[in-house]
Amino acid sequence: MPNMNPKKNEMPTQEAKVRAHNFNEVALGYEESVAVDEANRCLNCKTMPCVSGCPVNIHIPEFIAKIREMDFEGAYQIITQTSSLPAVCGRVCPQETQCESKCVRGIKGESVCIGRLERFVADYHNRYSKEAPEVPKSNGHKVAVIGSGPSGLTCAGDLAKKGYKVTVFEALHLAGGVLVYGIPEFRLPKSIVQKEVDTLKALGVEVMTNVVIGKTLTVDELFEMGFEAVFIGSGAGLPNFMNIPGESLKGVYSANEFLTRSNLMKAYKEDPDTPIMKGGKVAVVGGGNVAMDAARTALRLGAEKVYIVYRRSIEELPARKEEVEHAMEEGIEFRLLTNPVEILGYHNAEDPRDPKNGSVTGIRCIQMQLGEPDQKGRRRPVPIEGSEFDIDLDVVIMAIGTSPNPLLKNTTEGLEVNSHGGIIVNEAGLTSRVAVYAGGDAVTGAATVISAMGAGKVAAKAIDEYLLSK
Amino acid sequence: MYKIITKKSLNPTVTMMEIESPLVAKKAKAGQFIILRVDEEGERIPLTIAGVDPVRGAVKIIFQIVGATTEKLNHKAEGEYIQDFVGPLGMPTHIAGMKKVCVVGGGVGCAIALPVAEALHAQGTEVTSIIGFRNKDLLILEDEFKACSDKLVVMTDDGSYARHGNVTVPLKEMLDAGEQFDMIITIGPLIMMKFVTLTAKPYGVPVTVSMNPIMIDGTGMCGGCRLTLMQDGKRVTKFACVDGPDFNGYEVDFDEAMSRGRTYFDFERKAHEKACNLFKGV
């Protein structure tokens, strides 16, 4: 008999007061018995609506059935037929808008916690499985992958399993893309990403860090070096700013810079080499996952007060629901329907050498209200005239989106991009250049880990077909 | 890991190294830079490529010991390795087609200016170099500049060597005397580049400045290196690591750049003291 409890099993978490001051993972994961109990809530629907909500169509009812049988390794094997980063996606997927939004149990109660079960299975496997992956027999073909984010890692892994000799080129000194420089430790421990990278290396994938394609080497040179196909998974790393006065004051960061300093450059540690502004009052502008991560990182670094400043209402917040809830529990204050118009700074006219000159002192905002829906159906925020007010601050973090970096377009002749800078591809991930494929945020603009991973898979399949038919 | 092939002290605070990095050596052009990390916990810092030897796969860097990272780097010996080394980053200095150029370098900025002067000289441009230092002890690369300049003026702030005064003094004299430069390329402290630009302005000579804001990734990802240009009466944000490091001197908001450059002043001072203490016992 299935478990007909309309409520899902709660995820154990570190207590809000405690976790607000450390970088350890917030969500602790299900115990075995809880996972089995949650798995029993699944009705094993014949029509499998949940599967259609997953961008890579994980065989959800099947892996959950294995959990019910307590065959956790078997569950893992089912997931990895379609997903290569379950420990990551189980943690960071916006499940409530994907698989879980389609679950029938959600109609009269809460949906099955598919993501949490996925995470449980992946963690179980990582803890207990000692098997080194079998190194596949080489088929003699060489493929280059640009970028080591989820799209690049997935593409590389799928091709390596088919016997391709894959080299991943990464601009930074560490592989993982946003998973290491953006998403913080308390949401996605770095050791999990490292493990994925190590697994790839064990499969024979070579990871070359400190190589910027377009600078150190060009795409054309990769072909000259004997690579027969190239996958571009360079992400959407270029931060946007609002172009309001004061954005160059000391204490204004892009979320990328703030998170990179904290995560990649380990500024969260005591006595780091890389500086970051800690303490004081911090406002993060934006309402997505990136904004939540920046705000919660600022809190953990020791800020006395952290605000989220977002121009729409709580319903429109694009961040994962769980992260918004966690942020609120931790004491982050949400200033909704609020839009910055100017960042205010300190200027001592008497003493131009005053070291505080040019530092942030606050932000001037205007109150917004929701007007008519736009083309996407989202109600457009419009300013309420005369409603300006100031918030006192020391640090402002801009988390209002990122765009694809133009470097590869500028250095690769014939590579076409759309008006947002996204690389144009067909349904198989092929770009306007022969044998050059692309996927992930570099194509779509900032999206999700699972969609980037899916794009890496699609391209790997297409590259395989292309090279075999050559 | 990247090997330190050679190391040489140019003056008490400036060191030259050659790092083994064949890919960078093959690609680098004058005006580009690299980013390095000394060790696993280290900060990423940008340094200009001061020269390359593609045959040996060697990339020359010249750095001034100003803080914790440069201190740590200076404590590495020939034959040792540094953790990370990536490049060449940034846009090369635009020098094509120029007949007569004045290169103005200040302090360690001369190390950044040298490869540009050499590239100009190599393409047949008439090069006038003005290099300035605070005092005689800090003088670097005089012979190297002599070798690639048609005319060289050396200045010291305190008059302890060569001519007494700022680099702007001889520059103004030359401009007053009717020298026609296609371009003035200046590299050095922000305040110096600001005044070189102001000096050149009445004469309408184009000025290229090399901006060196604090950087992290060097690929356009963090926006920390941003600076403001005034273009057609509008303030435009640019990223020095990908759009630069060279910019039109007349457009740059130097005051803002100077202010931003001091963001981590206290932190850096403490980190430097810590690094110095660490090496005291060595």
Ligand SMILES: Cc1cc2nc3c(=O)[nH]c(=O)nc-3n(C[C@H](O)[C@H](O)[C@H](O)COP(=O)(O)OP(=O)(O)OC[C@H]3O[C@@H](n4cnc5c(N)ncnc54)[C@H](O)[C@@H]3O)c2cc1C
């Ligand atoms: C702070 C933050 C939080 C997020 N939270 C979530 C979340 O909770 N859930 C979710 O699903 N998604 C989240 N996302 C989005 C998700 O991380 C991205 O959509 C995903 O990582 C995109 O993967 P990708 O492989 O396309 O690129 P990226 O992960 O961006 O990786 C691209 C890699 O390519 C490298 N690169 C770029 N150019 C070059 C070049 N020229 N040469 C060599 N290497 C290059 C980059 O250095 C980078 O390592 C978040 C993003 C951020 C920034």
Ligand SMILES: Cc1cc2nc3c(=O)[nH]c(=O)nc-3n(C[C@H](O)[C@H](O)[C@H](O)COP(=O)(O)OP(=O)(O)OC[C@H]3O[C@@H](n4cnc5c(N)ncnc54)[C@H](O)[C@@H]3O)c2cc1C
């Ligand atoms: C494109 C570029 C090219 C550069 N080329 C060279 C070079 O060829 N040789 C060289 O000696 N230096 C160069 N610099 C400056 C060099 O990067 C800094 O001196 C270095 O980062 C200092 O690191 P640190 O940890 O030792 O000192 P920190 O403790 O970080 O800083 C110590 C002092 O140096 C100043 N400083 C910090 N970062 C910079 C910076 N990016 N630019 C200028 N001053 C800074 C600080 O304000 C402080 O006063 C370049 C900078 C850029 C952006």
Ligand code: SF4
């Ligand atoms: S990968 Fe994401 S969308 Fe797919 S089943 Fe897992 S949590 Fe759901």
Ligand code: SF4
């Ligand atoms: S829709 Fe929900 S209940 Fe049905 S199979 Fe999927 S997870 Fe199970």
Ligand code: FES
């Ligand atoms: S250094 Fe990060 S964008 Fe330039």
